[in-house]
Amino acid sequence: MFKTLFFILLSLSSLNLWAEVTARWLTVASVLIDDGKTRILFDPAWTRPGVLHWLGVNQLKSDETLVKNVLFKNKLTRVDATFVSHSHFDHAIDAPMVSKLAKSIYYADEHNERLALAYKDPAIKMVRVKPYKKIKVGDFFVTPLPKEHSQILHLFDFLPGPVPKDTNLSFWDYCVGETWFYLIEHPLGNILIDQGAAPFLDRIPKSVVKVDALIQGVANRKNDEVVLEGYVKSFRPKIFIPIHFDNFFFEFSEGNEGLLPGVNLDEILLKLKQTYPSMSVNRPWYGNPIKILEAKR
Ligand SMILES: [Zn+2]
Secondary structure: OHHHHHHHHHHHHHOOOOOEEEEEEEEOOEEEEEOOOOEEEEOOOOOOOOHHHHOOOOOOOOOHHHHHHHHHHOOOOOOOEEEOOOOOHHHHOOHHHHHHHHOOEEEEOHHHHHHHHOOOOOOOEEEEOOOOOOEEEOOEEEEEEEEOOOOEOOOEOOOOOOOOOOOOOOHHHOOOOOEEEEEEEEOOEEEEEEOOOOOOHHHOOOOOOOOOEEEEEOOOOOOOHHHHOOHHHHHOOOEEEEEOOEOOOOOOOOOOOOEOOOOOHHHHHHHHHHHOOOOEEOOOOOOOEEEEEEOOO
16 A cells, blocks of 8 residues: 555656746856756856957966856756857857866767867766757757857858867857757756747757747847747747847856847847737846746646
8 A cells, every 4th residue: 555655656756746947047148947856058158258368369268266156156066968059159168167067968069079178178078969869868858959140230250160170269269160059848848948039940840839938049139020020929938038138248247247239138028028918028137047837737
């Protein structure tokens, strides 16, 4: 009798019946997805370049002390997996250090791998990502979806092309490489995370019929319609979280960097609320978890 009860309880708990999934915005396009058991980090980029990096005088390396502090303050001494959207410094710079410090597997493409290998540190653990190849991390399945990086101000490509094979981590070596967005499937629902504003609907497998939570970049958008008529229109998610609105030209200061010039965050959030009144539109605040998926009661 007790044995049966025990196994029933055990199987109920493994179904995650009372669980929730949260998202914590940590800077630029960096978001931590957490279901209470497993933590997945996207685009960690707290280290910022200065003039000597732009001039190519100093190497642009992840600031170990800074990353250690951020992880410690956010109680992230363990992160299970790290993914990045492309190899520009404002998305990829701290991923190797997170792998080292939080014992995270860094799911990297060839270009991210080149940047990480330049540290010559065996504590950085990497697994190569492939387009559409699902990766299981705890109860999550993460699918890397290929896309293209938008032009800056719709005028020019910033650091296009591959990361050099023999990079010595010059600022100018953080070339775009490949660009990805991610579908994250969990027993509680689906999450789509794209650091860019322009949608790539044709890259999402037809089998994906719903997205419950959308986490999307709003910087560098051509107009508000690209967001309003994009993923939100096709998938009608329950929750929308904007990212990539803060000024990463300033030193990292826990979300107090101010807005990226021209991003107009309030306007897009208001338009999203007006166009999709049943969708919850959440401006994220640094380090504060937002519940994005929950078990039905
Ligand atoms: Zn970029």
